[in-house]
Amino acid sequence: MLRFGTAYYPEHWPRERWERDSELMSKAGFNTVRMAEFAWSKLEPEEGKFNFEWLDEAIDIFDEKGIDVVLGTPTAAPPPWLTEKHPEVLPITEDGQIFGPGMRRHYCVNSEVYRDYTREIVSKMAEKFGNDNRIIGWQTDNELGSPVCYCDTCRSKFRNWLRERYDSLEELNDSWGTAFWSHTYTKWSQIPLPNENPSMNPNPSLHLDYKRFFSDSTIEYNRLQTEILKEKSDKWVCHNFMGFYDNFDHYEMCKDLDLATWDHYPTKLRDTYEEVSAGHDLTYGFKERPFWVMEEQCSYLTRDKITATPRPGETRMWTYQSIAHGADGIMYFRWRPCRFGDEQFHGGVLQHDGSLESPAYQEIKQIGEEVRKIGGEIEGTKANSEVAILSPYEQRWSMETYRNHSPYDYQEEIINYYRALFDANINTAFIPKYRDFEDYEVLIAPVLPMMNSSLSSKIEEFVRNGGTFVAGFRTGIKDYNNIVTDQSLPGELKDLFGIEIHDYTSIQENQEIEFVGRNELEGKKYLSRKWADCLEPKSAKTLAQYTEGWPAQENYSAITKNEFSKGQAIYVGSSSDENLYRDLIELLVDSTDVSPIMNSEEGVEVIERSDGQKKFIFVINHTNHRKKTKLDREYKDILGEKILSGNVELEPYGVRVLRE
Numbered sequence: 015m016l017r018f019g020t021a022y023y024p025e026h027w028p029r030e031r032w033e034r035d036s037e038l039m040s041k042a043g044f045n046t047v048r049m050a051e052f053a054w055s056k057l058e059p060e061e062g063k064f065n066f067e068w069l070d071e072a073i074d075i076f077d078e079k080g081i082d083v084v085l086g087t088p089t090a091a092p093p094p095w096l097t098e099k100h101p102e103v104l105p106i107t108e109d110g111q112i113f114g115p116g117m118r119r120h121y122c123v124n125s126e127v128y129r130d131y132t133r134e135i136v137s138k139m140a141e142k143f144g145n146d147n148r149i150i151g152w153q154t155d156n157e158l159g160s161p162v163c164y165c166d167t168c169r170s171k172f173r174n175w176l177r178e179r180y181d182s183l184e185e186l187n188d189s190w191g192t193a194f195w196s197h198t199y200t201k202w203s204q205i206p207l208p209n210e211n212p213s214m215n216p217n218p219s220l221h222l223d224y225k226r227f228f229s230d231s232t233i234e235y236n237r238l239q240t241e242i243l244k245e246k247s248d249k250w251v252c253h254n255f256m257g258f259y260d261n262f263d264h265y266e267m268c269k270d271l272d273l274a275t276w277d278h279y280p281t282k283l284r285d286t287y288e289e290v291s292a293g294h295d296l297t298y299g300f301k302e303r304p305f306w307v308m309e310e311q312c313s314y315l316t317r318d319k320i321t322a323t324p325r326p327g328e329t330r331m332w333t334y335q336s337i338a339h340g341a342d343g344i345m346y347f348r349w350r351p352c353r354f355g356d357e358q359f360h361g362g363v364l365q366h367d368g369s370l371e372s373p374a375y376q377e378i379k380q381i382g383e384e385v386r387k388i389g390g391e392i393e394g395t396k397a398n399s400e401v402a403i404l405s406p407y408e409q410r411w412s413m414e415t416y417r418n419h420s421p422y423d424y425q426e427e428i429i430n431y432y433r434a435l436f437d438a439n440i441n442t443a444f445i446p447k448y449r450d451f452e453d454y455e456v457l458i459a460p461v462l463p464m465m466n467s468s469l470s471s472k473i474e475e476f477v478r479n480g481g482t483f484v485a486g487f488r489t490g491i492k493d494y495n496n497i498v499t500d501q502s503l504p505g506e507l508k509d510l511f512g513i514e515i516h517d518y519t520s521i522q523e524n525q526e527i528e529f530v531g532r533n534e535l536e537g538k539k540y541l542s543r544k545w546a547d548c549l550e551p552k553s554a555k556t557l558a559q560y561t562e563g564w565p566a567q568e569n570y571s572a573i574t575k576n577e578f579s580k581g582q583a584i585y586v587g588s589s590s591d592e593n594l595y596r597d598l599i600e601l602l603v604d605s606t607d608v609s610p611i612m613n614s615e616e617g618v619e620v621i622e623r624s625d626g627q628k629k630f631i632f633v634i635n636h637t638n639h640r641k642k643t644k645l646d647r648e649y650k651d652i653l654g655e656k657i658l659s660g661n662v663e664l665e666p667y668g669v670r671v672l673r674e
């Protein structure tokens with residue numbers, strides 16, 4: 015059964031209303047609600063005095079309507095009695111300020127006091143509801159990862175973490191290059207936190223290790239909860255992530271979880287449908303199996319300002335986009351906007367008045383009928399892909415340590431390639447570096463500054479066996495301590511790419527360097543953005559060459575391709591506009607077995623889920639204009655229950671779900 019539901023906060027509404035809400039949800043086709051993830055002060059109103067009766071009663075009311083419950087542990091919002099008694103659990107932000115109560119997430123993941131209170135409330139909830147048939151699963155906390163803490167506890171745990179990572183202080187000094195500016199440490203107690211001189215960049219190796227430490231701390235804090243839940247409950251455990259948010263390694267955390275979920279707010283992102291799709295694919299990759307959208311936008315949002323209300327059909331389109339990318343659960347956020355609190359204008363399925371007249375309710379009710387009809391068939395099928403984007407968190411952290419002088423924005427470089435794949439209707443996976451690469455035809459690493467011999471050998475092996483590897487500029491410039499390599503660039507991958515790089519330049523905002531296509535890209539013209547690596551081909555051939563400025567005088571290449579054993583390695587030495595990435599993806603389609611699922615007009619996404627036997631093709635119009643798509647063969651439209659072929663019309667935000 016495909017899960018379909020919403021977040022419900024019984025603690026925000028009078029007891030008399032719960033019944034009515036459960037009825038309305040049932041009529042909308044909901045089979046699941048999430049509850050309790052911010053309800054600590056209602057569940058434990060005084061220290062050690064627990065009150066689960068109200069929650070028990072609420073769960074009962076929904077159970078009677080056939081609606082199952084996902085319970086959240088309430089640790090994202092510590093109650094006032096706790097922080098009053100133990101102000102030491104409050105985190106310290108990067109600028110040295112106490113992140114005080116009054117909002118949420120005001121706790122340090124490393125506080126042993128907070129961990130004890132966490133153990134207590136999670137254990138009590140697990141003992142009460144852990145084997146309850148009305149409950150199907152758990153969500154730990156809510157949107158972990160912030161704020162990054164710099165308190166005294168974190169300082170002392172960080173030093174212990176370093177002692178485990180490095181055998182000796184000498185090794186740490188050597189690995190961090192502390193000879194620079196007289197940073198050589200003679201005692202572990204001298205090691206600072208990276209926020210101690212906020213006007214300056216910290217040592218890049220210190221900064222990267224603090225990122226690793228805070229990630230490990232967050233994963234450890236989550237594990238504390240999953241271990242209790244696994245011991246005392248027979249239900250699955252998930253956490254709700256936030257797309258490309260990167261304060262901890264999501265792949266690592268997912269080893270402790272049964273299900274990956276994420277909170278999907280398209281109008282809060284940079285508002286491009288490609289990025290929304292990328293967030294789904296990223297989340298799918300955390301467990302490489304169907305995920306849930308734990309919070310699906312269905313109305314306006316509020317943070318800095320109130321965002322636009324979704325247009326008619328837009329919520330339905332987002333829902334099908336989620337399902338198309340592998341979601342087996344869709345939970346709208348939230349059931350009804352709260353009358354009070356920070357999110358009083360964060361819209362929901364209903365409006366504040368709770369009436370059925372809400373357009374979102376009417377639209378979601380229609381989706382509910384459709385999901386009941388087709389969900390069972392689709393559930394469990396996979397989002398397969400032949401192209402993978404390598405997205406290790408450490409690489410991103412390494413790049414962020416440049417802070418004031420980073421040549422690039424990690425997410426933007428990833429999306430440059432992703433957008434071209436999206437436009438070509440090619441399914442894409444996001445994978446960590448330890449994933450087996452051999453399942454893919456093409457591996458793209460837009461941002462890969464750090465390299466070591468195990469990763470370079472793995473990439474070489476992949477190409478030797480026939481794979482195509484594509485890397486962006488600045489690849490392999492550092493080691494895994496964030497220290498610049500002393501080899502000629504691109505370091506350990508020189509032979510694979512068949513090039514050497516001895517010169518490069520940052521491109522300033524008012525500066526442009528033209529480069530033009532050669533060989534397979536003959537006739538194309540691009541303008542460099544952000545960066546220009548100056549490639550000297552050895553065994554590689556040139557795919558693009560600089561035609562302006564000193565890189566042109568030296569005949570430097572901008573893009574090269576090297577045949578390496580059975581495969582090929584392409585080095586993209588610069589960044590440019592979308593034409594470059596579109597041309598590169600076309601080149602990959604021509605030179606590998608990767609092919610688009612189907613051609614479509616701009617703004618129409620075509621994506622596939624299958625299980626080897628059944629294959630579903632989703633055709634999604636992301637625009638508010640009518641669109642046409644020409645089908646490549648005959649399909650059954652399982653929503654309209656018609657056989658379709660040839661040209662198919664799509665309404666504004668229209669969706670077709672086709673079965674082969």
Ligand SMILES: [Zn+2]
Pocket residue numbers: 105106122123124125163164165166167168169
């Ligand atoms: Zn702390």
